[in-house]
Structure formats: C-alpha cells, structure tokens
Amino acid sequence: MKLAFSAADEAFKEELLTFLAQHCPPQARTTRDMIGSDDVDANGVMVIPQWAREWQATLFDHGWMIPSYPPELGGRAATPTQTLLYLEALAQRGICRSLHFGGYAIVAPSLLEFGNAQQKFLAPAAIRGDTVWCIGMSEPGAGSDLAALTTRADDHGEHFIVNGQKVWTSYAMVAAKCFCYVRTDRDAPKHRGISLLIIDMDTPGVEVRPLRHITGQAEFAEVFFNNVKVPRENLVGELHGGWRITMGALAHERGGLWVEGVAGCLRAVDDIIKMIVRLGLQHDASITNRVARLYSQSRSLRAMGWKGFASFAQGSSAAEHSYMKVAMSELQQTLYELGMDLQGAGLALTDPALAQEGGRWQTAFFNALAATIGGGTSEIQRNVIAQQVLGLPRA
Amino acid sequence: MDFTLTEEQRIIQHTARALFTRECPLALVKSAWEYPEVALPLWQDHLREWLALSEQSLADTTLFMQEYGRALVPGVFFSSLLAAYVASTVEATLSGAATVAVAGLNGYWTPNEETTRYFVPSAAQVQEVVVVSGSPQAPRVAIAAAAQVSMAEMEQLDRLRPLYSVDVKGIDRGRDISPQAWQQVVHRALVTVAAELVGVGRYLLDSAVAYAKVRQQFGRPIGSFQGLQWKLVDSALELERAAAAVSYAAMCVDAAVAEAPYAVHSAKLEAGGAARRCARTSLQVHGGIGYTWEHGLHYWLRRAYAGDAFMGPSDFHAQRLADLLFAA
Numbered sequence: 001m002k003l004a005f006s007a008a009d010e011a012f013k014e015e016l017l018t019f020l021a022q023h024c025p026p027q028a029r030t031t032r033d034m035i036g037s038d039d040v041d042a043n044g045v046m047v048i049p050q051w052a053r054e055w056q057a058t059l060f061d062h063g064w065m066i067p068s069y070p071p072e073l074g075g076r077a078a079t080p081t082q083t084l085l086y087l088e089a090l091a092q093r094g095i096c097r098s099l100h101f102g103g104y105a106i107v108a109p110s111l112l113e114f115g116n117a118q119q120k121f122l123a124p125a126a127i128r129g130d131t132v133w134c135i136g137m138s139e140p141g142a143g144s145d146l147a148a149l150t151t152r153a154d155d156h157g158e159h160f161i162v163n164g165q166k167v168w169t170s171y172a173m174v175a176a177k178c179f180c181y182v183r184t185d186r187d188a189p190k191h192r193g194i195s196l197l198i199i200d201m202d203t204p205g206v207e208v209r210p211l212r213h214i215t216g217q218a219e220f221a222e223v224f225f226n227n228v229k230v231p232r233e234n235l236v237g238e239l240h241g242g243w244r245i246t247m248g249a250l251a252h253e254r255g256g257l258w259v260e261g262v263a264g265c266l267r268a269v270d271d272i273i274k275m276i277v278r279l280g281l282q283h284d285a286s287i288t289n290r291v292a293r294l295y296s297q298s299r300s301l302r303a304m305g306w307k308g309f310a311s312f313a314q315g316s317s318a319a320e321h322s323y324m325k326v327a328m329s330e331l332q333q334t335l336y337e338l339g340m341d342l343q344g345a346g347l348a349l350t351d352p353a354l355a356q357e358g359g360r361w362q363t364a365f366f367n368a369l370a371a372t373i374g375g376g377t378s379e380i381q382r383n384v385i386a387q388q389v390l391g392l393p394r395a
Numbered sequence: 396m397d398f399t400l401t402e403e404q405r406i407i408q409h410t411a412r413a414l415f416t417r418e419c420p421l422a423l424v425k426s427a428w429e430y431p432e433v434a435l436p437l438w439q440d441h442l443r444e445w446l447a448l449s450e451q452s453l454a455d456t457t458l459f460m461q462e463y464g465r466a467l468v469p470g471v472f473f474s475s476l477l478a479a480y481v482a483s484t485v486e487a488t489l490s491g492a493a494t495v496a497v498a499g500l501n502g503y504w505t506p507n508e509e510t511t512r513y514f515v516p517s518a519a520q521v522q523e524v525v526v527v528s529g530s531p532q533a534p535r536v537a538i539a540a541a542a543q544v545s546m547a548e549m550e551q552l553d554r555l556r557p558l559y560s561v562d563v564k565g566i567d568r569g570r571d572i573s574p575q576a577w578q579q580v581v582h583r584a585l586v587t588v589a590a591e592l593v594g595v596g597r598y599l600l601d602s603a604v605a606y607a608k609v610r611q612q613f614g615r616p617i618g619s620f621q622g623l624q625w626k627l628v629d630s631a632l633e634l635e636r637a638a639a640a641v642s643y644a645a646m647c648v649d650a651a652v653a654e655a656p657y658a659v660h661s662a663k664l665e666a667g668g669a670a671r672r673c674a675r676t677s678l679q680v681h682g683g684i685g686y687t688w689e690h691g692l693h694y695w696l697r698r699a700y701a702g703d704a705f706m707g708p709s710d711f712h713a714q715r716l717a718d719l720l721f722a723a
Contacts, residue, residue, distance in 0.1 A: 001404065001454040001642055003396050003650040081397075273720055288717035289710065295720060296661040296713070297636065303396065304639035310398035320639065323632045386624035390604050390631060393619040 005081065012082045016064065016089055023058050027051045028095050045210045046219040048099050048132065048174050056098045056129035065097060065127055066104060073108075074127045080313040084259065084306070091263030100171045103133040107179045110196075114237040114245050119198070122177075136166040136180035136199070136223060137246070143168075144380050146181075147190045147243060151225060153182035153197060155239075160184075160197060162205075162228040168374070172208045172221035175201050185240050194242040198234040205229070215366045258305045258321065261328035261371075265298040268335040268364070275342055275356055287342070294335060301327055319389045326381040329371035336365035396646060398639075400458075408458045414441060415466035421691055427469035428554055428694070431520055434470030438492065442472040449479035453583055453645040457590035461638075464594025464702075467694055469555050474517040476587060478525045480580045484572045485536045492521040494541075495584075496561045503707050504581050506534040510564045514705065518546045518559035526563050527577070534577040537569025553701035555694055582648050582659045585706055589641045589666035592702045596634045596670040599677035599695050603627060607680055623680060630669075630676040637662075637669035657719055664712040667703030674699035 005013075028051070041047050059065040060074035068083045069075030078086065090097065098104055103126035111123045125131040142149040151164025162182055172178070178199040185193030199206065205228040210218035237245055272291055281287050301324065308320030339361035340347040350359035372378040386392045400408070418437050426433045448456045456476075463472070471492035478493035496512035497504045506529045518524060521541050529535040544566065546559045604627055607618030617623055644662035647655040674696040678685045685692040703709060 001398055001400065001452075001646050003646045003652065005397065277721070282721045285714060285717070288721055289713045292660075292713040292717035292720060293664070295657075296640070296664055296716060299658070299661055300636045300640035300643070300665050303398075303643035304636050306396050307398040307639040307642065314399070320635055323635055327632055327636065382625045382628045383621070385628045385631070386621075390624075390627055392604065392607060392624050392627070393616050395619050395621050395624070 005085065009079075009081055009085060012078065013085050013089060016086060019062060019064055020089075020093070020095065023055075023062070024095055025051050025055055028055050029093060040217055043210075043218070045173055046099075046171065046217065052099045053129055056104075059097055060124075060128040066108075069127070073112075073124055074104075080309070084309055087259040088263065091260045092266075094263075094267065098129055100129070100132050100174070102135045102171060102175075102179070103127065103129065103131065106135055107133045110179070110245050111236065114196075118233065119236055122198075131177060132171060132175045134169050134172040134175035134178050134201075134221075134223070136169055136178045136182075138168040139165060140167055144377055146246065147194065149181055149183060149194065151180070151182050152186065153184050153195060153230065155184060158232055160230045160232065160235075162197065162199065162225045162230055164225050166223040166225075167211065167220075169208075169221050169223045170219055172201070172223050173210050173218075177201060178206075178223065179236075181242050181246060184242075188240060191243045193240055194246070195239055196236040196242040196245050197230050198236060199225075199228060199230055203228050203230070214369070215363060258301075258324040258328060261324070261332065262298065262302045262305055265301065265328060265331050265335060268332070268339065269295045269298050271357075272335065272339055272342070275339065278356075279342060281342065290338070294331070294338070297327075297331055298335075301331065322381075322385050322389050325376065326372075326378045326385075329368070330378065332368040332371055333365065336361055336368050340365055396643060398642060404455060404458055407455055408462065411445075411459050411462035412465075415462055415468060419466045419468050424467050424469060424555065424694055425691060431469065431517075431557065434468075437468070438470045438472060442468075442470065443475075443491075445472065446475055446479055449476055449483065452649045453586055454642065454649055456583075456587060457641055457645045460587055460590035461594035461597065461641075464591035464596075464698070465598045467555065467595065467598070467698060471517045471520050473556065473591070474515075474521060477516075477584050478521075478523070480583045480587075481525045481527060481536055482538065484576045484580060485538075485570045487536075487538055489523050489525075489538070491523065492517070493523040493525060494518050494521045495525045495527065496563060497527040498706075501707075502704065503711065504584065506530055506577065511560055511562055513549065513558070513560045515546070515559045515561045516556055516705075518544075518561055519548065519557070524561060524563075526561075526566055526569065528563070528569065529571070531577070532574055534572050534574060535569040536572055537566050539563075539566045551701065553694075553697040555698065556701065578656075579648075581706075582644075582655060585659050585663045585712075586641060586644045586648060588702060588705055589637075589644070589662040592666035592670040592699065593634065593638045593641050595695055595698050595702060596630075596637065596666070596673040599670070599673040599692070599699065600627070600630055600634055602692065603630075603673075603677040603680040610682075617680070626676050627680065630673045633665075633669040633672050637665040640665040657716060660712040660716040660719070663706070664709045664716070667709040667712075670699035671703055671709075 063071050063076035065074030067075050067078035067086050070077055108123040108126040111119050126133055139149050153160040153162045180197050180199045181194055182197055183193050184195040205226040207224040209222045211220040211222050212218045276282050304320045305324055308318030311318040343356050349355040350362050352358040448459055474494035475492050477495045481495050482489050494515055494517050496515045498514045499507055499509045500513050502514050506527050508528055524539050524541050524544055526537045545562045549558045551558050608616055610617045640662045644658035647658040684690050
C-alpha cells in the first residue's frame with residue numbers, strides 16, 4: 001500500500017496532461033454533473049454539436065479515447081492503473097470524452113466480445129463517435145425486470161420482423177444504429193428467449209419520439225418498431241443468447257462510471273464550501289460539521305474505488321465496486337440538496353439573477369435524481385449486493 | 396494510490412488472523428472481562444514482539460490492528476503500542492507493557508497541565524506510564540513507573556479495555572518535543588484506533604450475515620427478507636468505506652503528505668461511525684439471542700462505542716475536519 005505511482009505511470013499522466021492542454025476544446029471542459037448534453041435544440045431535444053464530434057475523433061486518433069485498447073481502436077495499450085489515472089484526470093477537470101457513452105462504452109466492447117468478424121468491424125466507428133448508437137433495453141413493462149421485455153422479432157429466415165416499443169432510450173434521436181434487445185422465443189423461460197439485433201434507425205417502421213424528462217430536457221426517447229425488417233446478419237451472438245450480452249453491457253457501464261461520479265461529488269463539496277463562505281455561514285457548526293462528513297464520505301468513496309481497483313487489477317472481483325454506484329448516486333443527491341438548502345427560501349428559485357450560481361444546484365439536484373434509477377435502481381443494487389457479495393439467500 | 400498489499404503485508408494479515416484464531420477464542424474474551432490477567436500469556440508469548448510494528452509503516456500496523464479488533468484481543472498490547480509511538484519522540488525504549496496519559500475529562504489528546512488524566516487504557520496492568528504535558532505548541536513527554544502513580548478505574552462500558560484516571564502530580568517535567576512530532580503521534584494513534592474499529596465492525600457484520608443465513612423463521616432463513624438484507628448491505632457499505640478511509644489515511648501519514656490531517660480525521664470518523672452502525676445492525680439481526688450476556692456479541696458492541704469515543708468521538712473529528720476545510 002502506497003500513495004505514489006510508478007515512474008512509467010507518472011510519465012503516462014504527464015503525456016495525457018500535455019495532450020489535453022493542446023487539444024481539449026473549452027466546451028469539453030464544462031463541468032457536467034451527469035453524463036449528458038447541455039446542447040439542445042429549440043425544443044429542448046438533445047443534439048450533438050460539431051465540437052463534440054471533432055473532440056471524440058481527436059481523442060481516438062491520438063490513442064486517448066479508450067487508452068487500454070490498441071491504437072486501431074483508439075487506445076495505446078495502457079495498463080489498468082494507467083486507465084484509472086486517465087479517467088480520474090479527465091473527471092477531476094470535468095472533461096467529457098463523448099456526449100454519447102453508449103457506443104464506446106457498451107456497444108463496442110460487446111461487439112468485440114460477442115460479434116462476428118463483420119460486426120467487430122463496426123467497433124472503431126462506435127468508439128470514434130462516427131457512428132452514434134443507442135441502446136434498446138428498457139420498455140414500458142421492462143424496467144428493473146429487464147428480462148420481461150416484449151419487443152418481438154419474428155424469425156423469417158433471411159430476416160427478422162420487429163414489433164414493439166422501447167423507452168428511456170438515450171440518444172435515440174441522434175443515433176444511426178440501435179443495439180436492440182428483442183424477444184425471439186416467447187415460449188422459453190424469459191432469460192432464454194432474448195436476442196440482440198443491430199437495427200439501422202433509418203429502417204422503415206422505426207419511429208422516435210423524444211421524451212422530455214423532469215429537468216425539461218429531452219435526451220431520452222421512446223422508440224417504436226412497426227414491422228421493421230432486420231437482415232439476419234444483424235443478429236449479434238447466438239439466437240436466443242442475448243441475455244448473456246446484456247449482463248456484459250451493464251458491467252461495462254458500471255466499470256467506468258465510479259470515477260466520474262466520485263469526482264462529481266468532490267467538486268460539489270468544494271463548491272458547497274465556497275458557497276458557505278460566500279453566504280457567511282462558515283461559523284455555523286451545524287452546517288460545517290455536515291459538510292465535513294460529506295467531504296469525508298466523498299474522499300473515502302474515492303479511496304474505496306481505488307481499493308476495489310487493486311483487487312480488480314489482480315483479476316479478483318471487487319466487493320468495493322459493487323457498493324460504488326449506490327453510494328455515489330445517493331451521496332450526489334444529498335450534496336445537491338444541501339446546495340439548495342443553503343439558499344434558504346431561495347431553494348425554490350431558478351432565476352439566474354437570484355439563485356446561487358444561476359440555479360445550477362437545482363438543475364444538478366434534478367439531474368441527480370436519475371442516478372438512483374438509471375443503470376440499475378438503488379433497490380436492485382442492494383438486492384444484488386445482498387445476494388452476490390454477502391451471500392444471503394434470495395427472497 | 397495503490398492498495399495492492401506487498402507480500403510482507405499479506406503475511407502480516409494472515410499471521411495475525413491465524414494467531415488470534417488459535418490464541419484468542421471467545422472463551423478468553425469472556426473471561427478477560429472479570430480477570431484481565433488471563434490475557435497475560437498471549438502478551439508475553441506473542442504480542443510483545445509485535446510491538447515492533449510501531450517502527451514499521453502505519454499501513455502495516457493497520458492490517459494487524461484490523462485483525463486485532465476483529466478478535467477483540469484483550470490485554471495490554473493496544474496501550475503499549477500507543478505508548479511506543481509517544482516514547483519514540485524522546486528516543487526512549489519502554490521496558491515492558493506501557494500506556495499513555497494525556498487527556499483531561501473531555502478525552503481529547505491535547506497536551507495540558509492537569510494533575511489528573513483520564514481515559515488512560517490498561518493503566519493498572521502495565522509497568523510504565525508515558526505522560527504528555529505542556530500545551531499543543533510546547534508538548535513534553537515524561538515516563539513514569541506505573542507503581543509510582545496513583546490511579547483509579549473509571550466506571551465504563553467496555554471493561555475489556557479498562558480506562559483509568561491517573562494522578563500525574565509529582566512526575567518529573569520530562570523532555571520537550573516539537574509540536575510536529577506530537578502531531579505525528581496523534582495521527583498514528585488515531586489511525587491505529589480507527590483500524591481496530593474497522594476490525595470490530597467486521598466481526599459484528601460477519602457474525603450478523605452468518606446468523607442471518609442459518610436462523611430460520613416463518614420457514615425460511617431470515618437473511619432472505621429484504622428488510623434485513625438492506626440493513627446488512629448499508630452496514631457493509633459503510634464498513635467498506637471506512638476500511639478504505641483507514642488504509643488511505645495510513646498511506647497519507649506514511650508519505651507525510653499535506654492531506655494527512657484531513658485523511659486521519661476522516662478515517663477516525665468513518666471507522667467510528669461504521670463500527671457503531673454495524674453494532675446496532677448486528678444486535679438487531681441477532682434478535683433476542685444477541686441481547687443475552689452469555690452470547691457475547693455485546694463485548695464487540697461495547698468496543699464499537701468505546702472505541703469511537705476514544706480520542707474523541709465522530710462528531711469531534713468531523714468538527715476538526717471542518718476546521719481544516721474552512722481554514723483553507
């Protein structure tokens with residue numbers, strides 16, 4: 001156990017910081033309290049601006065998009081430790097790599113693991129951001145119980161015919177392709193009748209309706225499939241073998257997210273301290289004591305993430321990482337809520353002239369409310385930890 | 396930060412666990428409540444040599460202390476380790492079991508000139524008392540023979556680590572040490588206590604999880620009930636967070652970085668909170684059986700609370716952390 005990293009790792013970080021200084025556009029440095037885009041059109045619907053497309057391509061071309069991958073996949077064969085240093089360096093500076101994590105974080109790794117030669121060929125463009133992907137998972141009747149999905153794909157030999165509806169589909173309005181989970185066997189047990197299809201979003205019968213969420217923005221959508229014809233070669237992995245891939249996809253999503261979440265918590269604590277001083281509340285021990293505890297939790301979660309990483313890097317599963325999502329997402333909500341509470345009656349205001357920092361605490365709090373729901377609810381996470389980490393019997 | 400254990404650290408962990416499994420069964424813990432001297436052979440035959448940890452990295456010590464807390468080892472090792480930290484500031488070697496007298500009635504380790512010191516662990520079981528006097532700006536360290544000071548046992552929750560009030564009138568003035576050297580000792584002691592608390596919490600949580608798997612009610616193991624599962628998960632989360640905070644603080648102290656004081660207060664506050672939470676959860680999960688004296692769970696519950704209070708409870712350390720955060 002030691003604080004310092006090896007000389008090679010420090011040199012790696014130095015090279016990254018030089019690259020960022022030279023290439024990172026100012027827009028990519030906007031602090032984001034959650035993954036998502038501030039760039040919306042007049043109707044509040046998410047768009048991907050040109051700078052974001054260019055930035056993601058630049059990262060890829062310089063081997064800084066996914067450092068652990070080889071150069072042809074936008075990386076530089078970095079070690080796991082270097083990858084974590086990379087993620088933390090970006091997160092601490094509030095730099096985002098991409099406005100649409102689905103392609104590089106979920107689709108590409110899944111294609112590389114489960115896809116055939118033709119499909120693997122789609123991975124570089126997904127990572128570089130040239131192809132924007134959405135992930136068709138949740139449905140009106142299949143949220144936490146994802147395996148209950150009913151969007152059906154009927155097997156017609158050379159092609160499938162897809163009918164059904166997805167919801168909470170991030171980036172669907174800007175995506176070219178959908179990584180779509182469908183039911184191919186309605187008689188099999190629910191986990192064994194699911195397949196994964198690649199669906200081009202411009203196929204006739206695909207309809208996207210942006211879904212405004214409680215902040216007023218729309219980065220999600222509902223996607224309707226009405227007799228959509230999908231060629232058989234778009235099947236990923238085995239027929240009825242899609243569930244295995246969903247588990248992998250969620251694992252990719254969780255593996256990389258704690259660093260950004262923790263950095264967000266630490267930034268929020270720093271900003272809360274500044275606000276307290278600005279408001280002249282720094283001598284109120286009931287407030288400073290609370291902030292100190294939240295600081296302590298945030299710093300300790302960072303240590304917990306790194307501690308889990310030490311086991312992870314040696315090939316063991318890390319109990320610590322199972323706890324990260326639930327801990328971080330709940331801590332974020334607490335922090336942003338405190339940021340609102342400090343404003344007294346002003347907590348109800350979003351008027352840029354009257355609210356602290358233009359009302360960003362209110363927006364951040366609303367955004368953070370999604371964090372305990374998306375990507376596995378806190379309740380599901382607790383059930384999983386109880387059974388898989390503590391080894392308690394199923395309910 | 397690299398949490399990977401070195402081969403030597405892995406050996407410390409395994410050796411300590413094996414030692415306490417063999418030499419410190421529940422029966423020893425139980426009898427030490429009435430007869431502290433039953434822990435003497437364990438000290439003489441094994442633990443005395445582990446005092447060498449005081450000269451090793453704090454990271455090493457935290458690994459040992461987690462096992463120590465888990466087994467709730469009775470006796471004079473804990474007080475002797477803290478005494479060794481303090482004695483090293485005046486290059487003194489202690490001859491045997493020892494303890495430290497600093498705090499006044501508030502329990503904080505702030506150098507002072509009070510004639511009576513409180514919360515002195517194991518004072519009646521040791522040969523030497525290391526007394527810290529003066530002020531935070533000008534601390535002094537003196538070493539006295541335990542036989543030459545008068546003391547009285549304080550009535551307390553946790554008799555497995557008896558605390559004494561000690562009369563330090565008439566003890567020689569001692570030697571001046573630097574405020575920085577004293578600060579370093581306080582940091583080491585706080586992280587040591589915090590590591591022990593993580594071990595205490597670990598025992599309380601593990602025993603609750605194990606019991607929840609075998610205890611049947613309504614025809615199924617109680618551990619299958621969601622209400623109980625979530626209680627255990629939340630306790631486990633807090634404990635893992637504390638464990639990480641403690642290791643991180645040890646690394647910060649070992650590397651003498653500017654963040655060390657922040658990390659140390661954080662570690663003590665996380666560990667105290669986690670141990671207390673695991674104690675309450677464990678008692679609740681065990682139900683009526685855990686509430687009996689005979690079962691023995693209460694010994695760990697007592698240590699969780701007494702350990703949190705030692706050198707100041709969570710709230711005190713949260714406030715010290717706030718002082719640091721708002722002074723910057």
